[in-house]
Amino acid sequence: MTLLPHIIPLFVVIPLGAAFLLSLLGKKVRALPDIFGFMTTFSLFVLSLFAVCFVNLSGTYVYSVGSWKPPVGISMVLDGLSAFMLVTVNIVAFLIAVYSTSYMNQYTSKWKFYTLFFLMLAGMNGVIITGDLFNLFVFLEIASVASYALVAFGTEKHELEAAFKYAVMSTVGSLFILFGIVLLYSCTSTLNMADMSRCLEGTCNSNITLMVSVLFIMGFGLKAALVPFHAWLPDAHPSAPAPISAMLSGVLIKSLGVYALCRIFFNVIGLTSMISEIFLFIGVLSMVIGVFLAIGQWDLKRLLAYHSISQIGYVILGIGLGTPLGIFGGLFHLFNHSIFKSLLFLNSGAVEYAAGTRNLQQMGGLGKRMPVTGGTSLVASMSIAGIPPFNGFWSKLVIIMAAVEAGRYGYAFWAVLASLLTLASFMKVMKYAFMGSLHERWKEIKEVPFFMKVSMITLAFICIVGGILCFSAYKDMFLQQATNILLAGKKYAIIAFQEMK
Template sequence: MTTAVNIIPIFVIVPLAGAFMISIGGRKLKWLADFLGVLSTAGLFIAALFALKLVNEYHILVYSVGAWKPPIGIAMVLDGLTAFMLVTVNLVALMIAIYSVKYMEHFTSKWKFFTLFLLMLGGMNGVIVTGDIFNLFVFLEIAAIASFALVAFGVERHELEAAFKYALMSTLGSLFVLMGIALLYGFTSTLNMADIAAVLAQKGSSNIILLVSVLFVMGFGLKSALVPFHAWLPDAHPSAPAPISAMLSGVLIKSLGIYTIFRIFGNVIGVTPAIASILMVLGCISMVVGGFLAIGQWDLKRLYAYSSISQMGYIILGFGIGTPLSILGSLFHLFNHSVFKSLLFLGAGAVEYATGTRDMKKLGGLMKKMPVTGMTSIIGTMSISGVPPFAGFWSKLIIILAAVEAGQLWPAVWAIVASVLTLAAFLKAMKCTFWGDVRVGLEKIIEVPFLMKFSLITLALITSVGGLLLIPGIQNVFLNQAVGVMTESADYLIAVLQHI
């Protein structure tokens, strides 16, 4: 339709090209990894903003790879939800790339890190952009396999054990997803997501669709660490280097788990009441169990990882309720959680960088020594535990209000309980780490370098003013486009199939 549509494959091309170029030249040229890593993520972030502008102009854009029209060829779709996720993922990726330039210096072979990082980013962007269900599986595996290697990056005892556990669970999840795709293909004879939705609407419901839904909930639940499937997350996320912890907790579980659940259940299979109540129950269990387990932790990053499980519960709960207001809250919470959880993990990384430990029993009084890290971490804490006026407060408020409005009182109560639990866990973390007197042995530490501070401060600013995204004018541009995709899924189907 327009030449602007050519922007869609860029999101896959740029990270992959960057990854292979770093892999060729990074061993010899030390600056190449930093340069290409930051440059390509910056370019991707700008492209994502441009994609957001395009979505507001054209509403939905479809790109057919190799000029093969869907449903025969692979389609790439750019709609509100896609643009929303692209902005979120690439914003966090840019901040983490800038942070890693300094942080990864005490690891050997930084170029391997950036290669895997960009491969993972390419996989995530591919999952978000594609409109073909098997293509989605392939990109999902690219991102997942790159992340296994990144979790094991330190090659120490704990890293390896965590990575093995993560790889095993994630592979199991992928197998369930692949089996679901096989059944879906057997039932509908097509792999294009919009076409599947059209065929399903024509054929009516069947027991096979129920089985497929269960397989997808299991598979993507394993990827997004909802509570019965969460065992790998608290090991894998803390074991990785801090930028990768931020990437995994901040965006990977969202684009591999949450986004795929949103897209497949919202636009392809459709949410039946049974699935909606399963998702709500999973969400409530995740919120409360994750919150309780977080309180008991003494490892800073492990505490953050458990609270990620809890916050994933909010997002799934919002999706399960299914009213436009709750989906708005859910997506807004997704964005906020990406920002403040990566901020918190980067803060924990800064503490580890400066002091060499992340055991809360050995830390204390860091506020006096590292004011920037301390302040940004406290902003992140207030945002995640829902203290007004930070962004986390508004998204939690919307989810709770939506639950009450839809008549789901118990989920609303559990959401409030989980919020209190989160506050307790994070107050403990902040008290043990940043407040109080400086511990013996920590007198000589200094603040982290400028590039690391830059990422921390930018993310803290975004989460402080994140509530502004709810101002009607901005909300229409950013959030409502994404909500519209979920609530009017027929539009998605028609637009992709007609492919103007």
């Protein structure tokens, strides 16, 4: 029990250590990147499960780095929301690492890929675990910079262009965030999030809070690819190698964007009705515009990228409602989306690996030659479209019920409409890619290697059984803990400071 709190810094230490060891030794030992990739992500996954148990047993824990007590030193906070996000990130990272062992053989210098992958993972885990606002910014930059390099990993012309665009836009987002942090710091004289929340109660000028809110919505909204700030995503996500697309769409936009938005607006600044209205509006806008842009695409990965924008809209809509049911639905959809969207991107990677194309018009009947890819893709498509009993159905149902319960019938209508359009768009994917008669060109193609199949099947399995997370026994352990932290709002400061004493 006394050793258990020490797992908290390990979420950052393990991937960072693995990244630099790999860059030191990876060139010399050929098998090392794969072994490291598997071991590191697996240990992080197991640790994240421990973190959930820990939160269930003893509640929120504040770890003081270097034994400097907050608000002087940097603190790491493990609470329900962090534990929930850690599981989401690390489960996806583990399965993607398994997939990459085979998929990344197409590229040279695998060790560079894994080095960047671990740096990105360290950044994401750091953002989730930290309790210090500037520390959050530092980890956010680590994850972002690693992801710029990963988007450009293929070093073709369009990949470099996409990476450059992503780098420029994302840096502008980071600047907004930094400016927001500067203003908050000048106003509260502290960077510890719990302490900041306490200071904002009293003396601070409300105009500064307003300005900071606007800056954070722009900055983190850009990281989360919400609609007015989404332009980088449809270029960046398809250009990356498939495992990285899955990582970016599956967890990066959530941990850097949605998680940070939630943490700051619920626990530090406090959710006002105006911010809530903005969240609802931006959420619905992303949801509808994303799906309309997606439906006309013929590039499979680009289509999936637009759907990421649309699904993030659902998450923000749920969380923005601010009711217990809405937050629960939003977080549940966040988890589900990270599972099925990663699976869809891995499927698109498998098609590209076997057939060498991403154009839907050139595919056809691939399901016959690639039964595992076709089958798992069908599961993921039905999940994202919200067909029972897959996990996407439950979370969308909860979000729509929450919207109706809160009396937001208009928003509920748009959510249903976007869900129907999602279904239409994925019927198109299934018809053109996997169903129908086999194209003459694809007579000879083979199913993908073993490890890729294993990871896709595992993700598909989670899609099928994911629905149980909204039933009481599992809900209380996992999702309800996260929801409670957001519902506690500004009481977060009291919880955190109580824990310290």
